[in-house]
Structures are given as structure tokens and as C-alpha cells.
Amino acid sequence: MAAATITERQWRAARDALAGATDRFIRLVEAVDRPETMVTAHWSVADTLVHVVSVAWLYAVKLDPAHQPLPIPGLGTRLATVTVDTIADLNDVVLAHLTEREPGPLLARLRADVDTILAATTDSRPGEQLDWFGGARAPLAGLFAHLVNELLVHGWDIAPAARSPWEIPAREAVLFFELFLVGLIRAGYGRLLDSDEPPRERPITVEFRSAYCADVTLTLHRGRVRVAAPGARPDVRVRFDPAALNLMMFGRVGRARTVLRGRVVAWGRRPWLLPPFLRVLRTPS
Structure with a gap:
């Protein structure tokens, strides 16, 4: 790519x-x-x-x-x-x-x-x-x-x-x-995100939005995360405050607290697909 x-x-x-x-x-x-x-x-x-x-x-x-x-x-x-x-x-x-x-x-x-x-x-x-x-x-x-x-x-x-x-x-x-x-x-992230999470045949597409950077849409398909093709329709849209997202991803603050404070907000056609997406696209915590 x-x-x-x-x-x-x-x-x-x-x-x-x-x-x-x-x-x-x-x-x-x-x-x-x-x-x-x-x-x-x-x-x-x-x-x-x-x-x-x-x-x-x-x-x-x-x-x-x-x-x-x-x-x-x-x-x-x-x-x-x-x-x-x-x-x-x-x-x-x-x-x-x-x-x-x-x-x-x-x-x-x-x-x-x-x-x-x-x-x-x-x-x-x-x-x-x-x-x-x-x-x-x-x-x-x-x-x-x-x-x-x-x-x-x-x-x-x-x-x-x-x-x-x-x-x-x-x-x-x-x-x-x-x-x-x-x-x-x-x-290309090599084996960095390797896990025991079963690969999903159906793609999960997530659009990330922030006031501090351009929108980015990512797709998880068959165990690999890629930048989505232009025009891909997201299953989930995520609006995030960058500091809150980083602290949440690295386990410094809980997801529930971050969401309740409105620092990371998810919505869309299938918002329940965000957790399995984040079980693959994850960071050390």
C-alpha cells in the first residue's frame, strides 16, 4: 500500500x-x-x-x-x-x-x-x-x-x-x-497485532474523526487492518479527543469513563462492531 x-x-x-x-x-x-x-x-x-x-x-x-x-x-x-x-x-x-x-x-x-x-x-x-x-x-x-x-x-x-x-x-x-x-x-505492521482473535469474514469498517486531524477510515477484514478504499461506507463512526483516545487505548482511563465524558463517541449503523475491531487494533496496556 x-x-x-x-x-x-x-x-x-x-x-x-x-x-x-x-x-x-x-x-x-x-x-x-x-x-x-x-x-x-x-x-x-x-x-x-x-x-x-x-x-x-x-x-x-x-x-x-x-x-x-x-x-x-x-x-x-x-x-x-x-x-x-x-x-x-x-x-x-x-x-x-x-x-x-x-x-x-x-x-x-x-x-x-x-x-x-x-x-x-x-x-x-x-x-x-x-x-x-x-x-x-x-x-x-x-x-x-x-x-x-x-x-x-x-x-x-x-x-x-x-x-x-x-x-x-x-x-x-x-x-x-x-x-x-x-x-x-x-x-505494513507485520506480526505486531497478531492475536488469538478469530478472523472475521465480514469486514468491519470504522471512520475516525477528530477536530485535530483529517478523517481516516479503517477496515478490519480476515484479521488484518487496512486503510479503507475511498468511499467505503462505515459501520461505526468514532469522534475522539486525541488525549482521551490515547489514554484509553493504553489503559490509563477506562472506556466507560471516557465515553460518559464524551471524549470518545461512537455511533453509526453497527456501533456494536467497535469492540471486536478494537480487540485487533490495540496497544499495550
Whole structure:
């Protein structure tokens, strides 16, 4: 499937969002008194920071071949075979090998790696396709969007420990859907979304609308999600606030709460088909 053109405006937005979200995330973590404070069921502030650092480090290596690789044996093989449902196991391996837990050195590495990512891509094409996890491919701008989302979602995790407010700007949050998720679907997501969900013979077509990006219609057919053909009639229409959708998809807020607050609204001919669609098009939570 041909990749959609990524505009100069979108590319500039992704670069600005990465620089801005990194600055805010670093200030947030610096405000934490006790980095050992648990902020999710399994991770402390320090663990969460290591995870974010590992993603930025990985992208710095991908975009600058001279960059120091992560000290994790067999990482390339693990990345090639991971799925949405096994990425938690990979995260455990990464956290076991990256043993630093002092915020100072970790934040310095995060800053340096983001600077490397920005500098290495000054003259790059934002639609350039790069290998990602699980045999997937994603546009360069999509990798920026993914890292921005890591900063935004995990900043949301850390904010209570910092006793600081944490904003997830809609124009930054929408990049995950617009540039990363749709970009991944267009480029081919490999085995990333493999699951035990029985393939459906009848297609499910869902139109996504937001005030912050162009409408996108996706179709699930025989276990694969694709961008729908022009003029496809949706079974479900979804209007979403980008920050709410991301927090919901990553399990930070419940679906019922999000829907009741009107942040994600579904309607159409067959709205009951949205749950099976989202059991395939899913993210780690």
C-alpha cells in the first residue's frame, strides 16, 4: 500500500512536539522527590524513566549508526518477533539490563538522545519507511509521534508523584494516531497485532474523526487492518479527543469513563462492531 504524503506542517509539528514534550518531561521528573515511588502496578518513577530513555536511545541508534548501542544482547532478534501482547516481556528484559536508576544520568541521556534524533534527521524525508517492532514498518515522522506519545503517557503516570500538573496537548497527542498508528497500517505492521482473535469474514469498517486531524477510515477484514478504499461506507463512526483516545487505548482511563465524558463517541449503523475491531487494533496496556 502506498504511503500517504506527510506534509511539511506535520513534520514540523512532530519535531516541535518532540522537543517540547522532552523539555516538559525532564522538568516533571526533576520535581520528583522519591524516584522509587510506584506510579503503575509494576513500575516506579525510575523504572518508567528507564523505559522512556530506552525508547529514545533505540531511536537514536536507528537514526545515527555511529551512536552507542543499547547494552542488551539479542535485542534485535527480540524486537523482530515482538507483538503487542509480548512487549511487556521485552520491557522486563530492557529494565533488567539497564540498571541505572538515578534520575540525573538518565535525564542527561534522554536529553542527549533526543538531541541526536533531531540533529540526525534535519534533512531527512518524514515519509521514509523504517523497520519497527514485530516486522512492522513506520514512517520517520511516525517514530517521532511514537516517542512523543511515550513522553506524554508516561508523564501522565509520573505527574502525581511529582505533585505537578501534566498537560497532554491535543495537537501533540493526535500525532500518535495520525502519523504513527495510521502510518504503521499503511506501511505494513507485520506480526505486531497478531492475536488469538478469530478472523472475521465480514469486514468491519470504522471512520475516525477528530477536530485535530483529517478523517481516516479503517477496515478490519480476515484479521488484518487496512486503510479503507475511498468511499467505503462505515459501520461505526468514532469522534475522539486525541488525549482521551490515547489514554484509553493504553489503559490509563477506562472506556466507560471516557465515553460518559464524551471524549470518545461512537455511533453509526453497527456501533456494536467497535469492540471486536478494537480487540485487533490495540496497544499495550
